[in-house]
Amino acid sequence: MNENDTTANFGKGFVWVAWVIGIALLVFIFQDLLDGQYNPNQNPKLSMQANGKAAVTLEQNRQGHYVTNGAINGREVTFLLDTGATQVSIPAHIAENLALQAQGQQRVQTANGIITVFTTQINELRIGNIYLYDIAANINPSMAADEILLGMSALKRVEFSQTGKQLILREQL
Template sequence: MTGAGDAPSAGQGRRLYWAAIVAILLGLTALYHAVIRGQGGMSLSEDEHGRVLVVLERRRDSHFSADGQINGHDVHFLVDTGATDVAVSERLARSIGLEFGPRIGIMTAAGPVGGWVTRLDRVQFGVFTLRDVRATITPGLGEQALLGMSFLKHFSIVQEGDTLVIAAPGS
């Protein structure tokens, strides 16, 4: 005879064990989605015409960003449709061996600064790769590169709510 104070049976222990495992997995899944949502994220999709789409989710700071490459070097891009060119910091430019071309004036969100024109042999973002992309080397940018219109103008861009979709132009 078992009383209310007796230990749980082996069957009850197994059920408690599996319930705890399920609860932990659900919690980790929720945490993963919260982190991805906060950081923004890139995924690939396909439209009804078979075009591959790069889909970005807005980050908590209201920006769209994702990882990519410049000349084979990993970079984190902030998508900036207000930037005329792809822009990189002096530090990043030096670390990946970019050529500092003619000095120019650049209007940034923080005001005018002096920078340099350069060309990027290859820019990759999601499944999209362009060659010979105009860029600027802009002092004070920090660690992120700006993915500006010298890259984006070659694609179709649609922003709806917290989602930005980039597709190759076409049918």
């Protein structure tokens, strides 16, 4: 083997390493952009109404959904607002991380058919500067998503109105 072959092989290896590093950097950079498109409400716009009640303005994502960061019992979570869901529905793997306790089970009708879920209670749910207490919820072992469906058991406790691609949630009077 001569010196030119060794240098050429080293050069080819270096080019491959450079390409892998370049692609990894692009993925890292664009992942933030993609995350922002899926959840444009990572830091939702907060305000106070003239009567002192809290309000949160959410932007639609590219799919037309309202996804936002929030908290359950002080732990950060991601919510997908779902006015078609009767209860807040929490994937089992997230419920385990939140240390939510199953209090019973029931059969429910979902878009994918009838399933068994476990009932639970959320002590505190926060969206921006809106706090809700003692919210009925379900732990759903069939959900693999990383978002919690924010159903009507929570949404019925806020006023909401949609204007264009914005949804405004307000504390009830």
